[in-house]
Amino acid sequence: MTTPRAALLFAVVVVLWGINWPIMKVALEMVSPLTFVSLRLLSGLLSVMVIAYLLGDLRLPHRRDWPMVIVVGVLQMAGYLALVSMALQTVPAGRSAILGYTMSVWVAPMSVLILGETLGYLRALGVAAGLLGVLVMLSPWGFDWSTPGMVAGHLMLLLGALGWALAIVMVRARGQKGSPLALAPWQFLAGLICIVPLTLWFEGWQPVPWQHAGFIAILIYNGPITAGFGFWAMLTVTRYLPAVTTSVGALGVPAVGLVAASLSLGETITLNSLAGLGLIVLGVYLVATAGLREHRRRFSSPSD
Template sequence: MQTSATSTRIAAGAMAVVITAWAYGWVVMKQVTPYVGPFDFVALRFALATALLFGVMALRRESFKPPPLGLTLAVGVSQTTAFQGLAQWALASGGAGRVSVLAYTMPIWSVLLAWWLLHERPSARQWLGIGLAVAGLIFVIEPWQGLGSWQSALLAVTSGACWGLGTVLSKRMFELHRPSPLAFTAWQMLLGTLLLVLAAWLIPSPRIVWSGEMIYGLLYSAVLATSLAWTLWTFVVDRLSTTVASLSSLGVPIGAVLLAWALLHERPSTAERIGIVLIMLGLLVIGMASARRAPMPNPPT
C-alpha cells in the first residue's frame, strides 16, 4: 500500500512537471518566431526529438520494426506535420496564450470525428461541453472586432482539429494492432517530420538567425518539451488513471495563458478571458463525459 501511494505521489509530481514543461513550451515557441520561419523551426525541433526518441528505444532495447505504415503515416501527418506546423504558424501572428487555448480544443474535434469515423455518437454531456467550448471560441476570436485576428485563430483551431483527427486514428491503431506506445510515437513522428522537412524546403522563409534565444528555444522544445516530457507522460499514464491524467493536462493551456501574461505581457481582453473560461469548462465537461467511455489517446506534446 505504501509503495502504491509513493508511486502515485511520484506520478503526480511528474504530471506537474509535464504540465509546466508543455505550458512554458508555448511561450518558448512564440519567442523564437523573430529568428526562424515556422516550418523551419518545427522541422528542426522534431528532427532532433525523433532522433532522441529512437535513442530511448535503443536504450530500452525495443524493436525498431515499424507499426502498420498506413495508419502510422496518417497519424504522423495529422499530429506531427499538420498540428505542429499550423500551431507554430499561428504563433507567428498570434499570442502564445491565445493560440494554446484555441489549439487545445482538440477534444471537441476528437468527439465529432469519432462520431463520423468510428460511429461513436456523442452523449448529452459531451454536447453540453461542445456547446460551452464553441461559445468560448466565439468570445476568444471576437468576430465583432473584424477579420484582423482571424488568420492566427483559424490556424490554431485547424491545428486542434488535425490533432483530434490523429487522436481518432491513434485509437483505431491501438484497437487493431496494439503497438508499443513509444515505438508508435517515434515512427509517426519520423514520418511526420520528413513531411515537415519537405514543407520547410518548399515554403519560402527568412534565413534562420542562430541567436542564443533561438538555440535555447530549439533545445528546450526538442529535448524538454517533446522527448523528456513525452517519456514522463507515458510514466504518468501508466500509474494514474486516464481520467486524472487527461483532465490534469487541461492545466497546459491555463498555464500557457498565465505564463504568456507574465513573461510576454500578453494581457487577455475581457472577451478573451470569458472565452478562455468557457472553453476550459467545455473541455472539462467533455473530458469527464468521455472518461465514462473508452479513453482517448494522449494530448499533444
C-alpha cells in the same frame, strides 16, 4: 511509481509544455516558421529515438501500424506544428495556446461521425460548452478584422486542433499493435519527411541563427526536454492517473501558456480568454467524465 509522484510528474510536464508557447513565439522572431518546425521535428526525433533505445523499445513498427504512423506524423506532428508556428506570427502566444489545445473538444463529435459512437447528453453538453468557449475566445463581435493575418492565424490554430483530433480518432478506430514509445520515433520521422519538402518549397534555404545561444537553447528545450522527456513523462503518467485527470489536467498547458505569455511577453490576459478557457475546461471535463462512466459500465459485471 506512486500516485502523488505521477501527479507531480504530470504537473512538471504541464508547466514545461505551457511555457513553451511564448518560447516558440520568441523563436519565430529568429527563424521562419517551417524551418523552425523542421528543426523541432529533427530534434524531437533524435531525442525520442534515444529514449526508446535506452528503454529497449526502439524497433520497426508492425506492418499494420505504418498507416497510422503516417497519419499521426502528418496530421499531429507536421500539420499541427506548422499551422501553430505560422499562427504564432500574428496571434498572441497565450491565445494561441488555448485555441491550439481545443483538440479534446473536437474528438467527441468526430467520434460520432467517424466511429458511429453515441454522443449522449453529457458529451453533448461538453461539446456545447467547448464550442461556446471557442466562440468566446474568438469573440467575433469585438474582433479586429482589419489586423493583417489575425483571421488566418485563428483559423490555422483551429485547423491544427482539428487535424490533431482527427489523428486521435483514426488511431482509436484502427488501433495500434506497437507501444506509443516504440511508434513515436517513426511518427516524428514521418512528420519530418512531410515538412522538409514544404519548407524548401515555400521558404527555401533560410538562414538559421546557429551562432545565437538563445536559439540553441530553444531548440534543446523543444527537443530533449519538451519532446523527449515530455513524451516519456506523459506515457508514464497515463498509467497511474485516471483518464479524466489527464484529459482535463492537460488543459493546464494553455493556462500556463496564457500566464507565461503575460509575464514574459507582456500580453494582456483578457476576460474573453479566461472565460473561453474556463468553458473549454468544463467541456473537456464533461466529455471525459462521460467516457469514464461508459468505460465503467462496459467492464463492470452485473450484481447477482
